[in-house]
Amino acid sequence: MREAAVERDWWRRAVVYQIYPRSFADGNGDGIGDLDGILSRVGYLAELGIDAVWLSPFYPSALADGGYDVDDYRDIDPVIGTLAQFGSLVDALHAHGIKVIVDIVPNHSSNRHQWFRDAVAASPGSPERDRYIFRDGTGDEPPADWRSFFGGPAWTRVPDGQWYLHLFTPEQPDWNWSNPDVRADFLRTLRFWGDHGVDGFRIDVANLLAKSLPAEGALPSWASLTQQAYPPGQHPLWDRDELDDIYTSWRALFNQYTPPLTAVAEAWVDADRRVRYARADGLGQAFNFDLLQASWEAASFRKIIETNVELARENDSSSTWVLSNHDVVRHATRLGLARARAATLLALALPGSMYLYQGEELGLPEAADIPDARRQDPVFFRSGGASTGRDGCRVPLPWTADGVAFGFGDAAPHLPQPASFASYAMSVQSADGDSTLTLYRRALALRRAAAASGDGFSWMFAVDDDEVVAFKRDGGWGCVTNFGPAAVRLPAGTVLLTSSALDEDGYLPADTTAWIQLRP
Numbered sequence: 001m002r003e004a005a006v007e008r009d010w011w012r013r014a015v016v017y018q019i020y021p022r023s024f025a026d027g028n029g030d031g032i033g034d035l036d037g038i039l040s041r042v043g044y045l046a047e048l049g050i051d052a053v054w055l056s057p058f059y060p061s062a063l064a065d066g067g068y069d070v071d072d073y074r075d076i077d078p079v080i081g082t083l084a085q086f087g088s089l090v091d092a093l094h095a096h097g098i099k100v101i102v103d104i105v106p107n108h109s110s111n112r113h114q115w116f117r118d119a120v121a122a123s124p125g126s127p128e129r130d131r132y133i134f135r136d137g138t139g140d141e142p143p144a145d146w147r148s149f150f151g152g153p154a155w156t157r158v159p160d161g162q163w164y165l166h167l168f169t170p171e172q173p174d175w176n177w178s179n180p181d182v183r184a185d186f187l188r189t190l191r192f193w194g195d196h197g198v199d200g201f202r203i204d205v206a207n208l209l210a211k212s213l214p215a216e217g218a219l220p221s222w223a224s225l226t227q228q229a230y231p232p233g234q235h236p237l238w239d240r241d242e243l244d245d246i247y248t249s250w251r252a253l254f255n256q257y258t259p260p261l262t263a264v265a266e267a268w269v270d271a272d273r274r275v276r277y278a279r280a281d282g283l284g285q286a287f288n289f290d291l292l293q294a295s296w297e298a299a300s301f302r303k304i305i306e307t308n309v310e311l312a313r314e315n316d317s318s319s320t321w322v323l324s325n326h327d328v329v330r331h332a333t334r335l336g337l338a339r340a341r342a343a344t345l346l347a348l349a350l351p352g353s354m355y356l357y358q359g360e361e362l363g364l365p366e367a368a369d370i371p372d373a374r375r376q377d378p379v380f381f382r383s384g385g386a387s388t389g390r391d392g393c394r395v396p397l398p399w400t401a402d403g404v405a406f407g408f409g410d411a412a413p414h415l416p417q418p419a420s421f422a423s424y425a426m427s428v429q430s431a432d433g434d435s436t437l438t439l440y441r442r443a444l445a446l447r448r449a450a451a452a453s454g455d456g457f458s459w460m461f462a463v464d465d466d467e468v469v470a471f472k473r474d475g476g477w478g479c480v481t482n483f484g485p486a487a488v489r490l491p492a493g494t495v496l497l498t499s500s501a502l503d504e505d506g507y508l509p510a511d512t513t514a515w516i517q518l519r520p
Contacts, residue, residue, distance in 0.1 A: 015052075017052070136216070268285050
């Protein structure tokens with residue numbers, strides 16, 4: 001019975017590795033990562049010691065937003081592979097005990113999706129248009145002055161004069177989640193991938209699906225939407241309470257599988273609202289991005305940890321810890337490599353699950369100097385270049401120190417790699433006992449062994465310093481991170497792993513984390 005329970009709850013303490021397929025490994029030499037490329041690196045993933053892989057979108061797409069503009073939710077982009085290759089990859093990962101999570105993009109489709117083509121071809125007020133959010137404008141003006149999250153207007157006009165809503169790019173029209181066709185079709189999509197062997201889903205912008213807009217008449221201004229205080233769960237566009245009904249229906253489908261499929265919500269909401277997405281009768285888990293946004297201060301980290309550990313206890317959920325992903329500057333650049341290594345060891349020691357982003361185990365920095373002509377992110381273009389966008393964290397990985405693409409493939413990659421990537425290559429770091437890759441491998445092996453002891457957490461008061469964060473876990477081991485400038489004495493015990501070397505007196509230097517088997 002215990003083994004069955006562990007299998008059912010594997011996600012509660014899993015280390016999940018995010019793969020951005022187009023930039024992980026190129027198997028056919030066209031400069032774009034693909035499923036065969038990922039398949040060729042399954043051994044590497046197994047050696048790293050992860051529990052699951054999360055695949056960012058691999059669906060047919062015009063790439064107006066890096067694959068988050070989906071043409072067909074139940075197919076593979078031919079540039080990336082086929083359904084047969086997907087099946088082979090799932091089988092290979094499962095053979096190594098690695099679960100598979102896929103990205104679902106339910107707030108919007110692409111403008112090439114068949115249902116959107118049908119909507120544009122149909123007349124105003126038709127059932128086809130009701131699957132999306134169409135409104136009449138005023139003369140040549142859109143229904144409201146709303147702004148896209150990526151810059152520019154959030155409404156685009158179709159030939160007959162109506163306008164459709166897109167909170168992201170014009171190529172990403174928002175679904176109307178009040179429409180039963182939309183709800184039923186996404187259940188079909190979830191079942192499709194569940195039947196193809198996936199173990200769970202990452203839900204893109206999970207807080208945006210439900211919207212409450214008048215069918216006709218004036219819409220609120222963008223200023224009122226972004227500045228007015230609405231009661232919790234009642235904002236017209238995001239984090240509405242109606243989302244509970246959607247995700248409850250998804251959970252009913254997930255629970256038809258053995259073990260039940262898992263899901264994690266990407267929901268940029270306050271912590272007290274985030275727990276709604278992580279309910280047992282909903283998605284089950286929601287991303288906690290607090291550390292990703294934290295300044296390098298002991299007090300900030302301590303407060304974030306305390307808040308999220310307590311929320312997990314109160315709601316019988318499992319927190320998630322994230323330091324990098326495909327949407328933000330890599331934490332090796334954001335914090336600096338020494339602090340990034342220390343932050344990683346700290347986060348891996350916390351109860352809950354940890355989400356890693358491809359390349360962070362190499363200590364990869366942000367690729368900052370991408371020529372404008374090579375950029376792909378709509379954030380760059382729709383901001384008129386005011387924002388460099390997210391391409392810098394999506395540059396293909398270096399696997400070797402030489403070659404046209406540092407081992408990524410046999411052709412120039414779709415985003416240019418800096419020459420400095422040679423020193424971060426997997427082949428170089430595998431031979432270095434002090435490399436960031438070696439640190440990750442050791443940490444994940446120790447974490448897996450320690451996880452069997454339980455999820456208990458308590459603050460460690462043996463280290464009393466305002467610049468230190470220290471806590472204990474079940475099994476008698478602890479984690480100490482020094483945020484201050486002066487080295488600190490460690491508690492009595494055996495040092496298991498450190499993010500940087502201890503000083504000559506055995507003290508913990510600045511910007512360093514240590515794991516310790518504490519003396520009883």
